[in-house]
Structure formats: C-alpha cells, structure tokens
Amino acid sequence: MYIELKNINKSFGDFKASDNVSFGIEKGKLIGLLGPSGSGKTTILRMLAGLEKQDSGDIFINGKNVNKLASSERGIGFVFQSYALFPFKTVYDNIAYGLKVQKKDKAYIKQRVTELLELVGLPDTANRYPDQLSGGQRQRIALARALAPQPELLLLDEPFAAIDAKVRKELRTWLRETIDKIGITSIFVTHDQDEAIEVADEIVITNKGRVEQVGNPVEIYLEPKTPFVAQFIGxxxxxxxxxxxxxxxxxxxxxxxxxxxxxxxxxxxxxxxxxxxxxxxxxxxxxxxxxxxxxxxxxxxxxxxxxxxxxxxxxxxxxxxxxxxxxxxxxxxxxxxxxxxxxxxxxxxxxxxxx
Missing domain, CATH: 2.40.50.100 (RNA polymerase II/Efflux pump adaptor protein, barrel-sandwich hybrid domain)
Incomplete structure (x- = not known):
C-alpha cells in the first residue's frame, strides 16, 4: 500500500474524532473520504497532511513512517475548501508560491506555472487576481498551486462545496480527468455520496470517528457491510x-x-x-x-x-x-x-x- 493508516486515534476534548482508524490506499488511486458532518473525515485528511497530530497510531507514506515529519516535509499538496488563495497576489504568483519557497530558479518557475495553467485549462489568467475569477476558476488555480511543487500525495478538503451545482458537476468530471492525466495519488473529502460515487476509484466511509467500509463505488452501493452504510448510501x-x-x-x-x-x-x-x-x-x-x-x-x-x-x-x-x-x-x-x-x-x- 502506498498510504497506510494504522490504529489512528484522535480526540478533541471529549469528542473522539478518530477511533482506531485503519485503512490502506494503493498508489495512483483517487479516494473519496465520505461521511456525514462530524464523522471524522476531515480530521483524517489533516492528520495525513501533518496539520493535526494523532494521539496514537502510525501513518505511512510510500513505506515511510511520517509521524514525526512536519507538514512541509511530507511531500503533500493540499487544496482547501475555501481555496485559500492569496488575494493580493496574481494567479501566477499564487501558483509560483511553493516553488519560490523551494528556491527554484525563475526559468523553471515560469515553465512550471505555464504548464499548470495549461493543465487546468486557464492559460490566459496568469495576471489576474483571485477576485477576478469565478468560483470554479479559483478552485482550478488552487489545484494548480497545490500541484506546483510536484507533491507525492494530493489532498482535497470538500473541493466543490463552495461551488454552485452546475459548475460542481462539470468540475467533478474535470478533476477525474486531471488526476488520471497526472497519475498522482489523491484523497478528497466529501459528504455528497453522488460526488464520491461518480469521481472516486475507492470510497472510505466514516461514521462517528470509525471506518465503516472501504471499497469501490459499486461494492459500496450493492454490498453494504454495516447498517450505517446500508442506510447512508442511496x-x-x-x-x-x-x-x-x-x-x-x-x-x-x-x-x-x-x-x-x-x-x-x-x-x-x-x-x-x-x-x-x-x-x-x-x-x-x-x-x-x-x-x-x-x-x-x-x-x-x-x-x-x-x-x-x-x-x-x-x-x-x-x-x-x-x-x-x-x-x-x-x-x-x-x-x-x-x-x-x-x-x-x-x-x-x-x-x-x-x-
């Protein structure tokens, strides 16, 4: 397995956000973390990213235990629900930010930003600012910025939640095609089962801090293993x-x-x-x-x-x-x-x- 979580526990006061969570993910897969609000899915994502520290258990990325690694050392790209673009930076500078932190030379940065703008289908937006873009365009730029440093793992926290229904459906197809094109292992959080079923290779269903079932969308839909999954899906x-x-x-x-x-x-x-x-x-x-x-x-x-x-x-x-x-x-x-x-x-x- 490329990503492994083993016996992960995390509490916030009396609230058990992760209760002995264990599952694995194969390299190159697009995984949907699906569950109702408060089920622990975003906590799992943030622990993978190193933005939260688990109370116990182990996280492995490409066979390496990353428990003690800082977020910046884990080779992860993170796309936030709110996009988190820098409002006073141009699209070019937003995408280039991580490359500048890595101290890449200007020629490489220009080439990489140009490649990514082409990838996300927005080649003519380099000199615009985030408030000059639509919600769907901002989400694409947020993805380009996350991909710029060439991470090993891409994490997306409810990437379509702030976008209207029509654009959200278009972006689902676009994200699936983009991930297939670049072949990066990716995990996205959602509470929308249609979204998970349509986009993901495999789905991890969470409830009350526990993993209820892991499987491909057809297995999850036709063969629910627990009462919660049977009631939640469909x-x-x-x-x-x-x-x-x-x-x-x-x-x-x-x-x-x-x-x-x-x-x-x-x-x-x-x-x-x-x-x-x-x-x-x-x-x-x-x-x-x-x-x-x-x-x-x-x-x-x-x-x-x-x-x-x-x-x-x-x-x-x-x-x-x-x-x-x-x-x-x-x-x-x-x-x-x-x-x-x-x-x-x-x-x-x-x-x-x-x-």
Missing amino acids: QSAIIEDFSRLKGFESDKSDLSAVIRPEFIEINKFEDSGYHQFESAMEDGIVEDISFRGSNFEVHTKINGITVTGRYPLNAPRLKKGDKVKVLIKKLYTINNDSTEILVNKALDDSELYYI
Whole structure:
C-alpha cells in the first residue's frame, strides 16, 4: 500500500474524532473520504497532511513512517475548501508560491506555472487576481498551486462545496480527468455520496470517528457491510417489521430493513394487467409524486408502510390517491452490526435488476 493508516486515534476534548482508524490506499488511486458532518473525515485528511497530530497510531507514506515529519516535509499538496488563495497576489504568483519557497530558479518557475495553467485549462489568467475569477476558476488555480511543487500525495478538503451545482458537476468530471492525466495519488473529502460515487476509484466511509467500509463505488452501493452504510448510501427508507410484506416472511420480528427505490416496481392498478410475479405484489395508494427529470419519484403506502420507488415517464400517469400494484424485489435486513440481502421469495436472482 502506498498510504497506510494504522490504529489512528484522535480526540478533541471529549469528542473522539478518530477511533482506531485503519485503512490502506494503493498508489495512483483517487479516494473519496465520505461521511456525514462530524464523522471524522476531515480530521483524517489533516492528520495525513501533518496539520493535526494523532494521539496514537502510525501513518505511512510510500513505506515511510511520517509521524514525526512536519507538514512541509511530507511531500503533500493540499487544496482547501475555501481555496485559500492569496488575494493580493496574481494567479501566477499564487501558483509560483511553493516553488519560490523551494528556491527554484525563475526559468523553471515560469515553465512550471505555464504548464499548470495549461493543465487546468486557464492559460490566459496568469495576471489576474483571485477576485477576478469565478468560483470554479479559483478552485482550478488552487489545484494548480497545490500541484506546483510536484507533491507525492494530493489532498482535497470538500473541493466543490463552495461551488454552485452546475459548475460542481462539470468540475467533478474535470478533476477525474486531471488526476488520471497526472497519475498522482489523491484523497478528497466529501459528504455528497453522488460526488464520491461518480469521481472516486475507492470510497472510505466514516461514521462517528470509525471506518465503516472501504471499497469501490459499486461494492459500496450493492454490498453494504454495516447498517450505517446500508442506510447512508442511496435513497433509503427504513422499514420496521418487514415480515408484513409479501415474500419476506421472517420469524425475526426485531429486525428492521432498508428498501431503496430501485428495489421497487410500481404499476398503475387498472393498467397492471398480467404480471409474472402478481402473487408477490402489494396493493398500494400513492401518497405523493414528484418529477425528477428522468423519472417520477412515487411515495406509496402499502400495508401501513410507506416506500419510495421510481416510475417511468412513458408509463400511464399517476396522481396522489391512485391505486397501484407494488413489487418489492429485495431489501437489506439490518441489526446492530451487520446487514444481509434478502430477496423476495417469489423471485429468482435472475429476475433482479441493479443500477
């Protein structure tokens, strides 16, 4: 592993920010640290950078223990959420700052800054000041400044949080392409699961100072290992006493379950016709319906339980109060420390679909 954290603990007073955190990262990967606010993800990033000192445990970069190394000696580039550009320096001088600290000669600095401005797609901004740039442009310049000293590891703290939604989506693609182009090992913090799933090679999910699961986006989404991950990832509904649902009879009445929209098929009652799994379908009433661009999001009450599913645009229109037939194809059962996929007994695995 290129980056390793072993048994890391960090507290701020009575607050346990990192609780025996351990994981490894391969060289050249783009990793998303994902979790809710206060879950410890930014603390992990800052300890890697040497901006915070762990109470115990070891951090290794490229096989070297960096516990006693200052931030400036770790070979790390850091992109802050607020950009942290020098407001009274030009774009050129902002990018050149770390190179001047390294005492590089002027010719090299000019060449390097020019290369980086080309890399981030802003070759004509060298003489501008940060307040003359858009938020997306400032973020690109902040990345260029972090890359200028040619760090071994790039860290980004919620790099898109201060940018509007449209530009944020464009920058996700741009960041992914840029990291692929330069091949630097990178870790970014986010609380946006869509962002992590779209951008990262692997995701580290944190909660209450602990690592809940590490895996690629598909593994994380389809195979949640803990109740927290099952509920946190995706648009999940928590269902108590799921044994009331057809096809999910269980003698463990204390178990609850997570149902995601893609686990559900909704058919308008009078247009449902013959269905292969009609015996497993529930009668439901539409409680609410919202247009989501590519589909409708439908909240349906079945047997005293509200579930949320997606309904295609080209299907017969639904409205609040309509009767529907609902097929729940699978769910995740959850208890205190584990999850299990439970498939509707009426279905065979071959009939399931996944996103």
